[in-house]
Amino acid sequence: MSHDETATMARAGADTSAPAEPIIRRTLHDELLERLRQMIVDGDMTPGEKVPEKELCARFGVSRTPLREALKVLANEGLVTLTPNRGAMIAGLTLEDLEEAFPVMGALEALSGEMACANITDAEIARIKQLHEQMMAHYEARELRRYFRTNQKIHEMILTAARNRTLSSLYRSLEGRIRQARYLANMSTSRWTQAVREHERMIAALEARDGAALAQILKSHLANKFETVKDALEASKNT
Template sequence: MKSTIPEAGVPITPPAAGNGGDRQEASLHGEILLRLRDYVAEGNIPEGGRVPERQLCEMLGISRTPLREALKVLAAEGLIELLPNRGARVRQLSQRDLEELFDVMAGLESLAGRLACEAITDEEISAIERLHYEMYGHYLHRDMPSYFQINQQIHESIVAAARNETLKTTYANFAGRIRRVRYSANFARKRQRWAEAMREHEAILDALRRRAASELSDILFQHLRNKRSAAIEHLAEGQDTRPETTSQGG
């Protein structure tokens, strides 16, 4: 009974025949890596759930070799964890893990702001200002999803303005790690916190206009710190089960 591919060809995502255009991977394992990363980040596998190789192989229509290569990379990225002889599991993020992740994100954005002050152009600032006002509109209309989307664009604009591809990549990596959590914590914001966030964003813009690197660095860190508090509180309320993952003794 070696029906390796009983109903293969049922891809996780629509068969990437067109190759969306964002970034293509020539090799199979690269393709698999991109798809698996999204698959896991979008929460298709429950926290701590097993990642069965065989099943995924059938689902993706590939053999185990490239899949296992992709799993190793995902483990290195921190999305999953590999237990010796016991397969891969979706990494459970304890509350502490989340706090740490948010803090590192805060540090990266803080750095981005600092660097941005050195290199950002007036045009880029104008673009961020436009985003800011657009976001303000969503805020007034209490349109949380749109607000959140623009908010993310602003932060990404700051990271982009830092002119540091390494930072950008690292930032994206960490953003991917908490993506799974964000899916449920996006709307953690209370009204109170929302207004506060708007004020902070105005301060960010102000510091950016003046190219006040240290100040912007501080503001951004605090801004993310407050975000962290909101998210953590929200999660603490919503979930009773706060798994204590084995802290990877790095």
């Protein structure tokens, strides 16, 4: 090392006062948690299915410890049920669960709309309108899958505009549980049309920054969604 290092430290070497960016280090269980949650929510593992501890360990190349830690957290979130000495199962969604979850989601979604109107920027509104146009195109083309993804993005953005992480995290947690139900296929044309109309009213309320109106629309929009999910659930019961 050169003898004049301290005197010239700030000259050539990296600026130690602005430490690049902290290396993000994650623990295994945290990584697993995210992946498993994604798998369940995306339907890679269907409700009622046992969670094969051993297989998953092999698949992810980890030992049982972090996997089981992740499972405990998922159980706490309600995505899996954990029976002592009998391991983990993917939690199924009963009709009662749905009937409980939806009013709560309604309240949260309404709040999200209200707060979004109070905090959203013009740029964000523009971006949402843009997504809305995209979504309408998917509707015209009857591309259910893409419609759904864009739809979800819009709701995500409204949630983000509410600027409330507590709200976001609670809502996402509930939303994730619903998504398991795979209700997409069951959406009738009339419901779809209705949903699109509601979305148009949403955009209008958002532009006017009319929180109360947006809250109301979101609430009824969710009721519509509830019917779709309920149909799908009852249909799957009969298989």
